[in-house]
Amino acid sequence: KNEVEQSPQNLTAQEGEFITINCSYSVGISALHWLQQHPGGGIVSLFMLSSGKKKHGRLIATINIQEKHSSLHITASHPRDSAVYICAVGETSGSRLTFGEGTQLTVNP
Amino acid sequence: DTGVSQNPRHKITKRGQNVTFRCDPISEHNRLYWYRQTLGQGPEFLTYFQNEAQLEKSRLLSDRFSAERPKGSFSTLEIQRTEQGDSAMYLCASSNRGATDTQYFGPGTRLTVL
Numbered sequence: 001k002n003e004v005e006q007s008p009q010n011l012t013a014q015e016g017e018f019i020t021i022n023c024s025y026s027v028g029i030s031a032l033h034w035l036q037q038h039p040g041g042g043i044v045s046l047f048m049l050s051s052g053k054k055k056h057g058r059l060i061a062t063i064n065i066q067e068k069h070s071s072l073h074i075t076a077s078h079p080r081d082s083a084v085y086i087c088a089v090g091e092t093s094g095s096r097l098t099f100g101e102g103t104q105l106t107v108n109p
Numbered sequence: 110d111t112g113v114s115q116n117p118r119h120k121i122t123k124r125g126q127n128v129t130f131r132c133d134p135i136s137e138h139n140r141l142y143w144y145r146q147t148l149g150q151g152p153e154f155l156t157y158f159q160n161e162a163q164l165e166k167s168r169l170l171s172d173r174f175s176a177e178r179p180k181g182s183f184s185t186l187e188i189q190r191t192e193q194g195d196s197a198m199y200l201c202a203s204s205n206r207g208a209t210d211t212q213y214f215g216p217g218t219r220l221t222v223l
Contacts (some may be wrong), residue, residue, distance in 0.1 A: 004151075026175065033211075033212070037215075040216075040219075041146075041198050041200070041216060041219070042214070042215040042216050043152075043200065043202075043214035045211045045212060045213070045214075046216070048211050049212070069179075086151050086152075088151070088152075092151075095140065095157055095164070096142070096154040096157060096165060096167075097152075097154065097212065098154065099146075099151030099152045100151050101149075101150055101151045101154070102150075102151050106199075
């Protein structure tokens with residue numbers, strides 16, 4: 001079992017839909033990161049959170065430490081949101097990040 | 110542009126050859142990370158430096174892999190006697206602190222071993 005599990009692996013939505021991507025982890029963490037990767041490889045950090053909820057524009061990230069679960073929400077999705085979204089955790093024991101396999105999101109116009 | 114840069118962006122090599130990649134982090138960042146990503150998978154940790162000290166290495170980093178950060182600024186990752194299984198995207202990231210700080214990623218070097 002991977003230490004970081006994401007669901008779904010693939011998600012197709014229509015423009016305007018509300019989207020949720022889930023992440024569960026099995027290790028103690030110091031922080032959880034949500035990252036966005038566009039075709040060609042570039043990775044951009046969206047959020048880093050260790051408790052509660054953060055919002056940036058149409059993106060919202062939440063984390064429940066007790067349940068070891070985080071969600072990334074996208075409101076009013078747009079085709080430019082199409083990308084791979086990756087959950088990563090920073091373990092309390094060190095500095096490395098452990099990544100989920102990513103969720104491929106496609107938003108159709 | 111003061112982001113993380115990596116060179117080369119693409120490298121095609123024949124099995125058995127040695128390759129070296131370079132990463133230039135954001136100048137004030139003291140931590141530098143190397144990750145490897147294969148198609149359809151999330152990145153996997155390889156190693157990281159705090160300044161010039163290599164503090165952690167993954168067991169994925171076989172004896173054929175070596176990384177250096179001699180002056181605590183840029184870093185190089187060398188793969189000796191490349192194998193087809195080494196084909197992947199090699200990503201570099203930098204940060205000011207550890208896993209509780211945002212990591213800024215470079216564009217990656219895509220290695221293809223023929």
